[in-house]
Amino acid sequence: MGTRHVVGRVDEIPPGGSKFVQVGKFGVGVYNVGGEYRAVTNYCPHRGGPLCVGMRYPVIESDEPYQFEVSGSDEILKCPWHGWEFDLRDGISEVGTKRIRTHTVRVEGDLVVLEGV
Template sequence: MGEKTFICRVDEIESGIPVIAKVRSLSVGVFRIGETFHALLNICPHRGAPLCEGPQCGTTAPVEDARFIYHRENEIVRCAWHGWEFDIKTGSALVDPTVRARTFPVTVEGGNIYVTA
């Protein structure tokens, strides 16, 4: 089992603004989606960009006609280098779910956020 690392207090992280922290020797982004917290390795699997430094956003929904419907607010991180979008909860790329960013377990204890790696 991995080592648990303190990241920050729950009230120090907002939806839309991830906290980038060192977990062992790794750079990890911790995201808030509503009242849940999720952690991703800060490396885009596409070309190695700092993934978690891209915007936390939503995306367009697949529809049958010519409309654009924005959905999944704050559930997606978009790589700043090439625009690849990843589901923050699972790490899966939206365009190809077999491409995944590494995720880490997050726990909340006594108002503190911890990541295990």
């Protein structure tokens, strides 16, 4: 079992919210994505940008021109340096083969706990 860090109370990170935690070499962003907690290292694999200060937005899907559907709730995290986009649910880049480091987050009672960093 690795290290554990209490991030805060559940009510401090409501759906759509986030909190930055100074753990590990770069820090970790903890996100509430549609009621599920996700955590990623604050490091973009493209050029090392501070990923966790990037914008978040929902997945936009399209089957044909001028037709689109917005799904989810701010699952995509965009690096502020060069615009690389990553899915907070699995850490995979929306374009290419890059992946960000994800971490396990658990809810224990009313606390959000980050594990293994």
